Amino acid sequence: MPSRRTALLAAAILAIAAALGAYVLIATGSGRNSPAASATGIAAIGGPFTLTGTDGRTVTEADLRGKPTVIFFGFTFCPDVCPTTLAELSGLIEALGDTADRLNFVFVSVDWERDRPATMASYLSAFDPRIRGLTGTQTEIAQVAKAYRVFYERVPTDNGGYTIDHTASVFLMDAEGRFTGTLAYGEDPAVMLQKLRRLAGA
Template structure:
């Protein structure tokens, strides 16, 4: 066996070893050991909450089960994002027709200091009557926001007043309370309508 043949054989063996090692690394990374959670690819958004409706009744996550939900966190003193989003949901509900009755449209306040049940009732009266307004104590709102992975923060203003910074997306949940997707702020109307139709049909 000459030197050239030996060199080719060595290269082939090295390539085979690298292939085996690479396969082991790839397959090993997909293995789940004892006691380790297996990822399902679905974001862990949503969970238990206890809030108060505009009629004073207690509402929990269980009250939303059975129908898919479009959930938006905001506040009644919101200058732009909240009214725009709620008007968009109102228009989308009209376009859905009777299918809108198969969804929960939920508006949750992140400003419990100013948004009591009566304030929420008055505010949401300007929008589709299927939109449910929910509020609660600071602790209850904080728990709900954490469950749904929502960001919000109180922002002081120069005049001594304050506003609220918050996530602007609408969260879509299926009828079992599992995360289905989102609708972005000022997303194209036809895209949002398609998402809600899919939520109705598949959620």
């Protein structure tokens, strides 16, 4: 009959094996809702969308292929996160120099009601001109937000208007539209610059 110490050791080994198995499932995204991730090991972020550029022309995910993309979701009435992030991106673009031309920089509005193409164009004029603005209908924005796993929610304000809570991360996609990582809100600029250089292959 095995000793108590032997039994405890066996139980511990089994627990560790189970934990490692669960970690592998989570790390590879091999849940029922992530078939693409389970097949490739890449997070299922990104996908087809149809939006409108600041010039009024239709833009799809195919228009971004061929170059890696840096994409951020927000809205022009955003009081702090959006202008801060777009200003940081503008500074990073300047720091990248010519390397920035190897990347797409995209700002997608989640405010279908107020952010028309002309509104987006006026707002983005305060930032680096290489940041491309996209907007769309309520349905189109819902589609792209779902594809990128972006959270957004309209929140009523005391004056009868609304603001929008939304994901603050910047998504990094490779030239084929596959997710490679993020720039976190408030992250060290030096780390963000290193990530963008790596994304650009510099």
